[in-house]
Amino acid sequence: MIPEKLIVEQGVSAGDSWVTVKPGDIREALSALKSDGHRLMVFLTCVDHLADASRQWPARYELVYQLRNLETREQTRVRAFVDGDPPHIDSVQDMFPPANWDERETYDLFGVVFNDHPDLTRILMPDDWVGHPLRRDYPVGGEVVEFSQEHESWQTAPEKA
């Protein structure tokens, strides 16, 4: 279990139990869960709460870690809220190897920087891409689609398109 002093908030959402910790405590909280038997990191991702009116959010970016105990089939979701440009949080890929690519993906699509990650590079988008597509202020269709009609006109007269 996560030590009581690390827990900021906890609850149950649609049957899934979750715990919020401070971003600085994320490694301590996850290693406590790991020694408790939650050895599989199912996924790690980020949610961008820009202009989300459903409640008061502590920060714009919410990092979500879903852990599972393969023996008891128990699942726990750990959240940490981070802010800043770019937001920073400690990497956990040395504790949970599957987190390696998940952290690269989160960096690529949200621009969250994972401290001490050995190879924090873009994984899905091209290496020279500008921007982080899954941020809420990145528009859908903001990029001209290659080989489309718009792309053709953009190629011939980019200043008019």
Place this chain on the structure above:
Amino acid sequence: MSTPPGITIEKTGEQGAFGGELLTVNFGPHHPSTHGVLRLIVDLDGEQIRRIKPVIGYLHTGIEKQMEALRWQQGVVVTDRHDYLSPPINNLAYALAVEKLMGVEAPPRAQALRVIMSELTRLSSHLVWLGTSGIELGAMSMLMYCFRERDTILDMNEEISGFRMHTSYIRPGGVMADATPRFLEMLDTFVRAMPKNIDEYEDLLTMNPIFRSRLIGIGRLSPEDAKVLGATGPMIRGSGIAWDLRKAIPYSGYEKYDFEVATSNDCDCYGRYLVRIKEMREAVKILRQALDTLPDGPVNVDDRKMLPPPREELETSMEAVIHHFKLFTEGYSVPPGDVYVAVESGRGENGCYIVSDGTHKPRRVKFRSASFVNLQALERMALNHMVADMIAIIGTADTVLGDVDR
């Protein structure tokens, strides 16, 4: 020396164990045996693999971003397309997640139809795997045998949903339409014929000396490594761990069916092959039970705020017209919160994590894809093997690049 297209070779300057220099070889992304567009940068010592760096993203289509721009009921169409070999299973993960957040449950007949479609998809996905892996490992006729049965499954998809591949059949609240009598007939014929067909595949491959020598002892993944690396599906079961979400965390009524979790203690490529063959037999078993116990009743939840009213009602009821209009202009909203639901696809744990902010569009949809995680185990499996063995290892890992890149 001329190299085949898709492969470039570079010297690293590092000294190898056999007196030569390490070579960096680029493999893919257009190489036919990479199952799509996987690119591998491999450091070779002679013919032995010293390092592998998978480069992915060539099939990234921004599915998660598109989901945020679509209404809840429109998103189903996009879920079809991430793991393009098992669309109904992707639909199921998304539908179950939305239903769980809304607190509704699909009626029994819809649940049974979902199981039928999931198992048919598992069969068709394993058939594609068996056929293509067969070709890569020298069994050229496998593809013909496998696609013969796969085509029957696609015919059934067409009969029940109107589409052969991207069915969008399973939707939040139920399924698109009830099964037609013809579909049930086709399914019955198929279930009767399938065990014999699987025997045929086994006759061709299981004791085939070439096939065995290319798989046995290749790509070992110890049970401990499989757990640590987060492998799921046939990858972890091929290492002797009986982890199957259909048994471990049952969904959609899987607890009612009697089937075994296929495992193999071989921990190598051959073990994963045996697991998939056994899984196909178990899928046929589940299909038989589901068909025999298919309950009667509606196939959609009776909730006008979530699903449109029947066509007949629109002509007589003003309320039905209003509901219809609201659903097709604004859509329904899902209460704020987040939920993670995982289902067992042909490749492993196919999960859907959705976050709602209470509006009619999702705030965030994340697909936890099995291939993305399983591909990370590639380096552990392929190290110190020959280049030719890498084909067998990629083949039996059965990654779908659409699922990896989403």
